[in-house]
Amino acid sequence: MTTIEDIEKFIKKTGLETKTEMNEVVRNRIFQAFEKSKQTKSALTEPNIWRKIMKSRITKIAAAAVIILAVVFSMTIFDKSIPTAYAIDQTIQASHSVQYLHIRAITPSHEDQPVEFWIEFAQDGRPKNMRVNQPDWMTPGSGPREVIWKDNKKQDWLREKNILLTTTEDEASAAQVLKMIENLDPKLAVTRLQEKQEQGKVELEINEPADKAEPIIVTATSTKEDDSSFQRKVLYIDQATKLVSAIELYKLRNGEYEYMKTMEYYDYNQPIDAEMFMFKDVSNDAEHIDLMTIGLAQGNLSDEEIAVEVVRQFLEALIAGNYDKASKLFPGEPADKIKEMFSELNIIRIVSMGKPILHSETNRLRVPFEVEVEMEGKISLWKKQGPLIQHLAGQPDRWAINGF
Amino acid sequence: MLEDKLLVWKFKGGNWDALSRIYDKYREDLLRLAISLLNDISSAEDIVQDVFVSFAQSHELFRLTGTLKGYLATCVANRARNRNRDDMRHRTVELDDNEEVFTDSKTPDEWIICSEELKKLSNAIGQLPYEQREALVLHLQGDMKFKQIAKFRNVSIRTIQSRYRYGLDKLRSLLNSEVIK
Numbered sequence: 001m002t003t004i005e006d007i008e009k010f011i012k013k014t015g016l017e018t019k020t021e022m023n024e025v026v027r028n029r030i031f032q033a034f035e036k037s038k039q040t041k042s043a044l045t046e047p048n049i050w051r052k053i054m055k056s057r058i059t060k061i062a063a064a065a066v067i068i069l070a071v072v073f074s075m076t077i078f079d080k081s082i083p084t085a086y087a088i089d090q091t092i093q094a095s096h097s098v099q100y101l102h103i104r105a106i107t108p109s110h111e112d113q114p115v116e117f118w119i120e121f122a123q124d125g126r127p128k129n130m131r132v133n134q135p136d137w138m139t140p141g142s143g144p145r146e147v148i149w150k151d152n153k154k155q156d157w158l159r160e161k162n163i164l165l166t167t168t169e170d171e172a173s174a175a176q177v178l179k180m181i182e183n184l185d186p187k188l189a190v191t192r193l194q195e196k197q198e199q200g201k202v203e204l205e206i207n208e209p210a211d212k213a214e215p216i217i218v219t220a221t222s223t224k225e226d227d228s229s230f231q232r233k234v235l236y237i238d239q240a241t242k243l244v245s246a247i248e249l250y251k252l253r254n255g256e257y258e259y260m261k262t263m264e265y266y267d268y269n270q271p272i273d274a275e276m277f278m279f280k281d282v283s284n285d286a287e288h289i290d291l292m293t294i295g296l297a298q299g300n301l302s303d304e305e306i307a308v309e310v311v312r313q314f315l316e317a318l319i320a321g322n323y324d325k326a327s328k329l330f331p332g333e334p335a336d337k338i339k340e341m342f343s344e345l346n347i348i349r350i351v352s353m354g355k356p357i358l359h360s361e362t363n364r365l366r367v368p369f370e371v372e373v374e375m376e377g378k379i380s381l382w383k384k385q386g387p388l389i390q391h392l393a394g395q396p397d398r399w400a401i402n403g404f
Numbered sequence: 405m406l407e408d409k410l411l412v413w414k415f416k417g418g419n420w421d422a423l424s425r426i427y428d429k430y431r432e433d434l435l436r437l438a439i440s441l442l443n444d445i446s447s448a449e450d451i452v453q454d455v456f457v458s459f460a461q462s463h464e465l466f467r468l469t470g471t472l473k474g475y476l477a478t479c480v481a482n483r484a485r486n487r488n489r490d491d492m493r494h495r496t497v498e499l500d501d502n503e504e505v506f507t508d509s510k511t512p513d514e515w516i517i518c519s520e521e522l523k524k525l526s527n528a529i530g531q532l533p534y535e536q537r538e539a540l541v542l543h544l545q546g547d548m549k550f551k552q553i554a555k556f557r558n559v560s561i562r563t564i565q566s567r568y569r570y571g572l573d574k575l576r577s578l579l580n581s582e583v584i585k
Contacts, residue, residue: 004576007576012545027424034463037464106465111462111465
């Protein structure tokens with residue numbers, strides 16, 4: 001009888017061959033991408049020098065040694081101590097005049113696909129316009145998503161699906177966008193740190209290198225009283241401008257600070273082209289959907305109840321052949337696509353609806369169901385673990401199917 | 405491992421030979437892994453190509469925290485999972501959730517030649533739930549430790565070990581003895 005060990009060995013040893021000519025085609029494609037990336041050296045390079053230094057043990061030690069030597073040397077020469085000149089107030093002060101920001105959020109699992117933000121602030125400091133470019137790993141199944149928030153109106157452009165989602169004058173959506181900007185704004189980040197330091201919730205350690213070309217490093221570590229999502233934040237401050245160049249975020253896990261992501265800040269006060277806050281290339285045949293017309297309003301129902309209701313109405317729409325309605329409950333899938341997916345199934349009636357289960361990986365609710373289907377004259381029972389249900393992006397009060 | 409660190413160091417400095425060497429070294433392992441995860445040769449080819457292209461484009465930013473193979477395997481697994489979810493959403497709904505078919509559509513441009521063994525193995529692995537499949541292939545083909553997989557999937561090590569064990573048990577019952585001999 002086959003043993004577990006045999007199976008393990010079999011999986012490890014099973015091989016394949018690659019065709020030489022196709023292999024060279026692929027290699028050539030990689031080479032082109034590599035050469036192109038070298039030619040278009042990104043603006044990321046500059047701010048990353050210090051990041052690279054601080055991430056490598058050898059260079060970090062070397063950098064530390066240089067700093068120590070510089071301090072000792074200057075102390076010897078001038079025979080006096082050099083006080084730390086930097087105070088976090090300076091960054092808060094410098095940030096007051098910031099009107100434009102370009103941010104990249106980089107996570108270790110998708111370092112090559114950052115989420116990018118462009119924010120324009122009004123003269124009074126309040127957010128005016130924002131654009132977010134989300135790579136497809138953030139919204140699997142939808143392709144890359146571009147979001148623009150302007151004049152209290154949010155639009156999501158799903159290029160691959162050729163769909164423009166619009167939310168008009170909605171308080172919940174606006175509040176969510178403002179919350180997002182609040183979390184990104186470096187001025188607010190340092191202000192909050194200062195407040196927490198005063199409350200004893202955060203301990204700040206400031207490292208100000210003698211070399212003015214190197215960033216000031218502010219390490220903020222949460223004390224037990226702090227309930228932040230990230231227990232350590234490392235801020236890199238430009239010595240000349242006193243503005244934040246980057247913030248690294250860490251979580252405390254099993255006694256160790258685990259690196260989670262980096263927010264990198266660019267182009268302070270470099271005016272952002274107004275066209276960045278417009279979708280210029282939405283095709284004429286793109287489907288326009290007002291988010292207020294899709295999904296179901298939660299009302300007084302609990303999350304579990306509204307999830308079941310969404311699935312029930314979706315199935316009832318399929319039974320009635322009302323694919324337009326089904327499409328409203330499964331946004332992103334046009335009515336004809338829904339028809340193509342489900343018409344052959346020919347659902348006759350709902351037999352039972354199960355209790356929703358939280359899908360841990362996606363944090364969505366899965367609603368199991370049983371329906372009777374008729375295919376080729378035969379009636380059978382179709383059991384399904386259930387579609388994934390969640391509230392719509394930017395619409396916490398409206399729920400819809402997000403995937404099967 | 406030291407060789408990998410040197411290769412990465414050269415790659416980050418813009419050295420094409422280093423990237424080419426990394427590609428040669430890990431191409432087949434990643435293809436096997438992608439085939440096992442997706443049960444589809446052409447999708448696996450696409451994903452591995454895309455991973456290397458993205459990797460090439462990221463040379464200035466790239467930072468290695470674990471093993472290079474583990475990193476590349478993680479990239480493949482991420483893309484495979486996205487592709488799998490995408491396929492699940494778009495596939496015409498089937499009556500049986502486990503009705504996945506090995507798409508053996510050969511085209512003139514096909515990059516890889518699968519052995520019969522690999523086809524049989526892929527067919528069997530394709531019948532496992534995705535989480536079990538992922539735990540199995542990342543551990544056995546991606547050389548990732550359970551701890552690394554758990555961290556990558558943000559679940560406990562015990563969960564990954566269970567998925568692995570259940571997957572292996574099911575695979576044993578699926579594979580017939582002639583494949584193993």
